[in-house]
Amino acid sequence: MEAYFIAIGIIALIYVILSLGLTLQYGLTGLINFGHVGFFAIGAYTSALLALKGVPLVFSFAAAAALAGLAAWPLGLVSLRLRDDYFAIVTLGFSEVVRIVITSERWLTNGVQGLPGIPRLYEGLGGSAAQLAVLVTVLAVTLVGAWIIRRIAGSPFGRLIEAIRDNEEAVQALGKDPARFKVQVLVVGAALAGIAGAFYAHYITYIVPDQFIPLVTFYVWMAIIMGGVGRVSGAIVGTAILMLFLEGSRFLRDIVPGVSEVDMASVRIGAVGLLLVLFIMYRPQGLMGDYTKR
Amino acid sequence: MFYAQLLVNGLVQGLVIGLAALSITLVFGIARFPNAATGDFMTFGAYAALSAHKATGSIAMGGLAAIIATGVISLLAYLAVFRRLAERSVVALLVASIGIAFFIRAVLGVAFGHSQQVFQVPLSRPYVFGSVRITPLDLQLAAVALAALALVFAILYLTPIGRQMRAVADNRDLARVSGIRPDRVMIALWLLAGSVAGVAGMMLGIKTIVTPEFGWEMLLPAFTAAILGGIGSPVGAVVAGLLLGVVQEVSTPFVGFTYKIALAFIIMLAVLLVRPRGLFGRLEGAR
Numbered sequence: 397m398e399a400y401f402i403a404i405g406i407i408a409l410i411y412v413i414l415s416l417g418l419t420l421q422y423g424l425t426g427l428i429n430f431g432h433v434g435f436f437a438i439g440a441y442t443s444a445l446l447a448l449k450g451v452p453l454v455f456s457f458a459a460a461a462a463l464a465g466l467a468a469w470p471l472g473l474v475s476l477r478l479r480d481d482y483f484a485i486v487t488l489g490f491s492e493v494v495r496i497v498i499t500s501e502r503w504l505t506n507g508v509q510g511l512p513g514i515p516r517l518y519e520g521l522g523g524s525a526a527q528l529a530v531l532v533t534v535l536a537v538t539l540v541g542a543w544i545i546r547r548i549a550g551s552p553f554g555r556l557i558e559a560i561r562d563n564e565e566a567v568q569a570l571g572k573d574p575a576r577f578k579v580q581v582l583v584v585g586a587a588l589a590g591i592a593g594a595f596y597a598h599y600i601t602y603i604v605p606d607q608f609i610p611l612v613t614f615y616v617w618m619a620i621i622m623g624g625v626g627r628v629s630g631a632i633v634g635t636a637i638l639m640l641f642l643e644g645s646r647f648l649r650d651i652v653p654g655v656s657e658v659d660m661a662s663v664r665i666g667a668v669g670l671l672l673v674l675f676i677m678y679r680p681q682g683l684m685g686d687y688t689k690r
Numbered sequence: 691m692f693y694a695q696l697l698v699n700g701l702v703q704g705l706v707i708g709l710a711a712l713s714i715t716l717v718f719g720i721a722r723f724p725n726a727a728t729g730d731f732m733t734f735g736a737y738a739a740l741s742a743h744k745a746t747g748s749i750a751m752g753g754l755a756a757i758i759a760t761g762v763i764s765l766l767a768y769l770a771v772f773r774r775l776a777e778r779s780v781v782a783l784l785v786a787s788i789g790i791a792f793f794i795r796a797v798l799g800v801a802f803g804h805s806q807q808v809f810q811v812p813l814s815r816p817y818v819f820g821s822v823r824i825t826p827l828d829l830q831l832a833a834v835a836l837a838a839l840a841l842v843f844a845i846l847y848l849t850p851i852g853r854q855m856r857a858v859a860d861n862r863d864l865a866r867v868s869g870i871r872p873d874r875v876m877i878a879l880w881l882l883a884g885s886v887a888g889v890a891g892m893m894l895g896i897k898t899i900v901t902p903e904f905g906w907e908m909l910l911p912a913f914t915a916a917i918l919g920g921i922g923s924p925v926g927a928v929v930a931g932l933l934l935g936v937v938q939e940v941s942t943p944f945v946g947f948t949y950k951i952a953l954a955f956i957i958m959l960a961v962l963l964v965r966p967r968g969l970f971g972r973l974e975g976a977r
């Protein structure tokens with residue numbers, strides 16, 4: 397039972413790191429990143445491939461963050477001059493292209509067969525001690541990430557990106573270049589997603605392209621919309637609900653007999669869709685958001 | 691003449707992309723957001739056609755079912771969700787359309803299962819022109835698509851409601867003060883956008899294999915065609931769809947089958963960078 401809670405905790409924290417990245421990009425800056433899973437995938441595969449070649453995990457994690465951030469950079473330069481809705485389409489397309497490349501370049505990623513046997517973190521500790529150590533590490537990274545985002549939100553930089561979200565023309569009129577700040581935000585958020593991906597790969601130890609479908613992006617969107625957009629507390633609460641939902645749907649299968657795994661997958665997708673629509677319509681500020689406003 | 695054959699295949703594929711892009715560009719032009727549920731509207735149309743085809747054995751009945759069912763589901767999506775979000779930001783509409791897409795896919799997955807389904811159409815001897823082979827089925831599909839396109843353009847350019855739709859697309863406030871009722875225009879828009887996506891879904895279903903995910907995978911090429919054609923330009927969407935279909939097919943020997951969608955993405959980026967208003971778009975652009 398304890399092992400189960402540790403396992404849930406690790407996955408939940410990985411999702412918190414992902415939603416922190418999106419909180420920075422969408423919540424604070426207003427960038428509609430529909431391709432978050434692409435950076436997650438880049439981080440996972442980068443760290444996994446390096447570790448399988450024998451690179452120490454410290455460096456493979458750093459490379460995961462760097463490469464995911466680097467991937468966001470040209471994307472940002474190309475598309476940040478675009479209107480919001482076009483940016484959403486371009487990022488969605490980007491994450492699909494990442495998945496296509498991972499699926500097709502068999503020499504590098506082993507294609508649909510995926511990468512098995514990715515080394516775990518703290519392999520030397522063994523068993524439950526290693527699990528606990530992983531949990532503590534992810535927690536530490538999450539806390540640092542949350543602290544950084546809160547600091548950013550309160551800093552002059554934070555006020556500037558929030559101003560970009562609220563009125564981009566006004567920011568331009570004040571002589572600031574919104575595009576530059578948007579690129580920075582995009583890169584930092586993507587690097588966070590890359591780190592989350594690395595944790596994911598080394599925790600699950602087996603990754604295939606099908607784990608990086610757009611649904612993952614929208615899990616994260618659902619988490620931040622449910623929790624309350626633009627708030628660190630919202631990202632955390634939203635992820636907690638998301639995990640309850642994902643794990644709960646697994647138990648539901650044990651209780652209701654005769655439901656196959658594919659049907660359950662459908663039910664899960666349907667519930668995500670319904671929740672996204674309902675929250676956008678009736679509670680766009682999320683659970684942790686301002687209750688006086690709509 | 692290997693490439694001539696690819697050209698023919700690409701034209702049929704291009705008609706599917708063009709129809710999907712037409713649906714996207716109509717909604718984008720009039721309701722002002724990129725409808726990410728278009729792909730799943732297509733899937734819905736394909737299953738509707740599949741069911742009708744199984745029941746009656748007639749492709750025409752399948753097409754009719756796709757048009758009606760998808761038009762209705764699209765209208766329902768508008769009445770239940772999009773109408774109530776009309777005054778909100780584009781993000782709200784965009785996220786809601788993703789939610790609707792997921793919901794439709796889930797319902798189809800539960801109702802029809804996840805196994806691959808095909809239209810049982812009789813095989814027939816292709817017509818051979820030199821080295822180019824064209825199957826009667828391709829010709830039928832092309833005829834269906836062209837008929838659908840003719841109907842849509844007739845509605846858009848020859849009827850009062852079509853003129854009103856174009857007026858709203860052109861300038862919403864001006865249309866309103868001219869006495870055009872936005873509600874009627876929107877209902878017509880969503881019926882039309884849904885039906886067009888339904889036809890595209892049926893065509894794609896007949897050409898390939900129907901699964902609950904297969905429409906979603908057309909979303910990127912369809913968006914690319916809509917952007918390449920110029921958002922809000924129905925003619926542009928169809929022309930760009932045909933162009934994209936041909937380019938995808940002809941490039942397959944070079945880039946491989948799996949990179950077809952990636953190619954659409956590259957084209958989309960290039961258009962947005964070099965000419966954001968597309969081939970036939972208006973000046974106010976993507977920036």
